[in-house]
Amino acid sequence: MSKVIGRRLLLTIPLLFFVSLIVFALAQLVPGDPAVTIAGEQATAARIEEIREKLGINDSTLVQYGRLVGGLVQGDLGTSLYSEQKVTDALFTALPITLSLAGLALLFVIVVGIPFGLLAGTRPGSLLDRILTAVAALGVAAPGYWVGILLIIVFGLGLGWFPTGLYVPFGESPTRWLYHLILPAFALSLAGIVEVTRQLRSSMRDAMTADYVRTARAKGLRQRTVVLKHALKNAAVPLVTVLGLQVNVLLGGAIALELVFGFSGVGALAVRAVQNRDIPVIQGIVLLSVVVVSLSNLLVDLAYGWLNPKVRAQ
Amino acid sequence: MQHHGRNHPDHGRRFRRLLALLAVLTVVAAACGSSGDSTEVGADSNGSATEATTADGAEAPAGPAADLPAFAEGAAQPGGTYGGTLRIAHWFPPLSLDPHTGSSGADHQVLYSLYDRLVHFEYETLEFVPGLATSWEFPDPQTLVLNLQEGVVFHDGTPFNAEAVAFNVDRVQNHPNTKIPADLESVESVEVIDDLTVQLNLNKPDSGLVGVLSDRAGMMVSPTAAKAAAEVQLDATPVGTGPFKMVEYAAGERLLLEKNEDYWQEGLPYADGIEWIFTGDEQAGLNGLRAGDIDIALTVRDGAQIQALSSDPAVKVITSPSLNTDGCYINDERPPWDDVRVRKAFSMAIDRKTLADVLTFGQAEEAYLPVPPQHWSSSPDMVGVNGYDLEQAKALLAESGHDGMTFTMMSYQNPLQVRKAELLQEAVAKAGFNMELEVLELAASVPAMFTDFQYDMFCAPWTGRPDPHQTVTNMLGSTGYYSLREGDRAGIDALVAAAVATDDLEQRAAAYADLWDVAIGQEALWIPLWHNSSVTVTSDKVGGYNLNLLGKGQPQFAWIEE
Numbered sequence: 004m005s006k007v008i009g010r011r012l013l014l015t016i017p018l019l020f021f022v023s024l025i026v027f028a029l030a031q032l033v034p035g036d037p038a039v040t041i042a043g044e045q046a047t048a049a050r051i052e053e054i055r056e057k058l059g060i061n062d063s064t065l066v067q068y069g070r071l072v073g074g075l076v077q078g079d080l081g082t083s084l085y086s087e088q089k090v091t092d093a094l095f096t097a098l099p100i101t102l103s104l105a106g107l108a109l110l111f112v113i114v115v116g117i118p119f120g121l122l123a124g125t126r127p128g129s130l131l132d133r134i135l136t137a138v139a140a141l142g143v144a145a146p147g148y149w150v151g152i153l154l155i156i157v158f159g160l161g162l163g164w165f166p167t168g169l170y171v172p173f174g175e176s177p178t179r180w181l182y183h184l185i186l187p188a189f190a191l192s193l194a195g196i197v198e199v200t201r202q203l204r205s206s207m208r209d210a211m212t213a214d215y216v217r218t219a220r221a222k223g224l225r226q227r228t229v230v231l232k233h234a235l236k237n238a239a240v241p242l243v244t245v246l247g248l249q250v251n252v253l254l255g256g257a258i259a260l261e262l263v264f265g266f267s268g269v270g271a272l273a274v275r276a277v278q279n280r281d282i283p284v285i286q287g288i289v290l291l292s293v294v295v296v297s298l299s300n301l302l303v304d305l306a307y308g309w310l311n312p313k314v315r316a317q
Numbered sequence: 318m319q320h321h322g323r324n325h326p327d328h329g330r331r332f333r334r335l336l337a338l339l340a341v342l343t344v345v346a347a348a349c350g351s352s353g354d355s356t357e358v359g360a361d362s363n364g365s366a367t368e369a370t371t372a373d374g375a376e377a378p379a380g381p382a383a384d385l386p387a388f389a390e391g392a393a394q395p396g397g398t399y400g401g402t403l404r405i406a407h408w409f410p411p412l413s414l415d416p417h418t419g420s421s422g423a424d425h426q427v428l429y430s431l432y433d434r435l436v437h438f439e440y441e442t443l444e445f446v447p448g449l450a451t452s453w454e455f456p457d458p459q460t461l462v463l464n465l466q467e468g469v470v471f472h473d474g475t476p477f478n479a480e481a482v483a484f485n486v487d488r489v490q491n492h493p494n495t496k497i498p499a500d501l502e503s504v505e506s507v508e509v510i511d512d513l514t515v516q517l518n519l520n521k522p523d524s525g526l527v528g529v530l531s532d533r534a535g536m537m538v539s540p541t542a543a544k545a546a547a548e549v550q551l552d553a554t555p556v557g558t559g560p561f562k563m564v565e566y567a568a569g570e571r572l573l574l575e576k577n578e579d580y581w582q583e584g585l586p587y588a589d590g591i592e593w594i595f596t597g598d599e600q601a602g603l604n605g606l607r608a609g610d611i612d613i614a615l616t617v618r619d620g621a622q623i624q625a626l627s628s629d630p631a632v633k634v635i636t637s638p639s640l641n642t643d644g645c646y647i648n649d650e651r652p653p654w655d656d657v658r659v660r661k662a663f664s665m666a667i668d669r670k671t672l673a674d675v676l677t678f679g680q681a682e683e684a685y686l687p688v689p690p691q692h693w694s695s696s697p698d699m700v701g702v703n704g705y706d707l708e709q710a711k712a713l714l715a716e717s718g719h720d721g722m723t724f725t726m727m728s729y730q731n732p733l734q735v736r737k738a739e740l741l742q743e744a745v746a747k748a749g750f751n752m753e754l755e756v757l758e759l760a761a762s763v764p765a766m767f768t769d770f771q772y773d774m775f776c777a778p779w780t781g782r783p784d785p786h787q788t789v790t791n792m793l794g795s796t797g798y799y800s801l802r803e804g805d806r807a808g809i810d811a812l813v814a815a816a817v818a819t820d821d822l823e824q825r826a827a828a829y830a831d832l833w834d835v836a837i838g839q840e841a842l843w844i845p846l847w848h849n850s851s852v853t854v855t856s857d858k859v860g861g862y863n864l865n866l867l868g869k870g871q872p873q874f875a876w877i878e879e
Binding site: 036039040042046085086087088092093096097100155159160163166167168169170172261262263264265266267271272274275278279280 | 406410412413418419421494496498550552553567568569570571594595596597598600601602604605607608610611758759760761764768
């Protein structure tokens with residue numbers, strides 16, 4: 004098992020280099036001169052040249068890419084063009100916010116989506132199933148940020164039950180942290196809940212008509228045992244795929260919701276960096292995304308192995 | 318017997334991963350694309366999306382705004398309540414807390430709580446009043462003597478004195494990362510006369526220097542801290558003499574300040590602390606305000622939003638006229654724009670009042686100058702000059718022989734800016750201009766116009782400067798970044814210099830009247846469109862919040878009632 008993990012982690016490295024190459028190439032294509040921007044409106048030509056020298060823009064493209072990779076190897080993503088803040092510091096300030104949001108949303112997806120899927124899948128055609136299917140269709144159609152705005156209007160401004168956003172660090176107050184996260188995390192999780200419900204419903208329907216379920220029933224096992232122990236474990240393989248994908252979708256969706264709720268997470272950082280053309284920060288965010296997506300894919304694959312011995316053998 | 322379903326794990330997994338990555342990137346892109354409306358750049362930004370400005374939104378009805386208290390900053394106000402923490406939402410996080418190495422116009426409102434300036438100003442008129450300098454005089458036009466406040470200490474205990482001023486002047490001029498060296502370019506040398514007197518020797522008459530010292534260049538940082546800081550920058554470790562000191566800072570997210578108990582101004586500040594919350598989006602701050610999680614939401618720019626909030630009894634909408642003025646920069650070195658008749662025809666083709674009404678929900682004020690009528694350097698004679706007159710515009714353009722001419726105006730990604738450009742396009746077409754529109758990404762726009770001279774015209778808000786000298790040298794003088802001229806024109810450089818040859822405000826105002834007449838009236842080198850106002854929304858419990866004509870509000874002396 005550890006060999007598999009090791010090999011997968013090693014495979015992430017060439018991927019990172021590949022992505023860094025693409026990001027670097029894109030940055031080269033962006034018109035304009037960062038030195039002019041940094042120097043400011045009062046700068047002399049000599050000053051701009053000095054900054055170009057300092058940033059290494061005068062070096063050949065190959066040397067510049069080499070510098071990026073060299074920094075990458077040492078875990079150094081460079082410094083923001085606008086403040087002297089290290090990109091890694093900026094990411095570490097922003098990341099807990101995004102992870103809190105996406106993490107809580109994932110929890111919602113699991114604790115709401117799985118029971119819904121089980122209920123609908125074990126009683127196909129029932130009233131409950133039909134209601135859940137209808138709600139699911141709505142959920143798929145409604146984008147998270149739009150739901151977020153509705154939640155703010157209804158539960159934040161209208162009823163006043165929840166704060167309308169503004170992140171509170173966990174270290175300051177865990178209860179307020181949770182309280183402030185509930186609305187955005189719920190808005191973010193909605194599409195995931197629907198996805199998980201639909202996926203689990205369909206695979207549970209298949210599983211419930213399978214031979215081994217009939218056998219289990221024939222043995223006189225309770226419905227509960229049949230569903231949770233036999234059917235669910237088999238139906239869970241596609242579910243894990245969906246959950247793995249959800250991690251990525253949640254991290255992406257968190258960006259839009261961060262803006263709606265005024266959280267200064269990775270999303271807000273990304274938007275600001277793009278608007279300012281702060282290339283080192285943009286590079287850092289893209290590379291961080293690659294790492295997070297790779298890790299979540301790795302976890303999904305490990306879960307397959309755990310659920311399915313045949314995959315393990317491969 | 319085991320049934321694995323149709324989704325064998327290896328099937329299409331790679332493809333899905335790719336899809337997932339694409340999903341992430343798409344959302345990033347979507348988020349970026351849609352956020353244009355939350356960013357405003359002043360044309361005086363250096364292309365870094367920095368000079369985030371105040372309203373493109375609304376303008377108070379003519380005359381001083383009812384909510385604007387008639388105080389100079391720093392004066393304790395009757396009825397203030399002590400205690401509590403002000404929670405302030407700011408949609409644009411500061412890029413740096415170092416006043417000399419940062420350049421973002423959106424940073425000021427945060428910097429004011431941390432740093433005092435040598436010179437402060439009256440809120441309504443921007444006339445200069447004592448700050449860390451108790452008084453100043455020009456014994457001759459090339460010498461400025463500053464007398465300093467006694468007994469002031471920086472947050473780290475370093476005494477504020479003439480040596481500290483000399484250190485700061487040097488830092489502004491020579492720090493390797495200074496963004497504002499030109500602000501003090503007229504200062505040749507600094508002499509410490511005694512502990513509380515400092516003399517600036519100038520290389521040319523420059524009475525505009527006083528105003529400059531009310532801006533970034535006059536913000537005094539602790540010499541001890543500046544020498545000790547990593548890279549000698551105070552981006553994240555600000556140490557000034559201001560009413561608040563830093564407690565904790567998560568860059569881009571939150572800044573916690575506590576009251577400076579040793580503050581030199583009697584009875585100030587009122588609040589025990591300030592919690593700055595950087596939201597990245599103005600709507601989030603307003604939501605927090607209405608939900609009671611925020612006391613002050615800075616700089617609201619959405620006209621529709623302002624209208625809606627005005628009817629909410631739980632909030633106060635504070636509006637003030639500001640220096641922020643929309644106008645058009647013309648590349649007048651390039652034919653046919655070198656012909657003054659073409660420039661005037663363009664100006665006269667624009668019905669400023671109607672366009673401003675449509676764009677800002679009827680609240681902006683038509684402009685004929687780069688400074689608003691409330692400012693001391695404004696000239697009433699200029700009202701209506703080169704104003705809307707379609708027949709005259711057509712006639713002038715025909716006379717110049719360029720009827721039907723095609724040119725490109727550049728604008729930047731922002732719904733309001735693009736809308737403005739489209740309305741202008743329609744308006745000037747009636748006079749015979751065939752205007753093509755190119756929309757650039759925000760950060761690319763300013764360098765494309767002013768560094769690479771790629772376009773004929775760029776219409777954008779000018780955020781203004783405390784002293785008009787900074788505005789006119791930038792915008793009209795032959796060396797200014799935002800002036801597109803290679804050399805002097807019509808003796809404008811001399812007129813610019815004449816306006817700072819004396820420190821008498823009346824004489825200066827008269828000199829500016831001459832300059833406006835030539836540069837804006839006769840030469841039409843910059844086409845003023847309309848004056849914007851700045852708007853801040855607070856809860857009904859906040860008192861003493863000061864917006865000012867500069868458009869950069871000062872929350873540091875506000876208080877919370879109860």
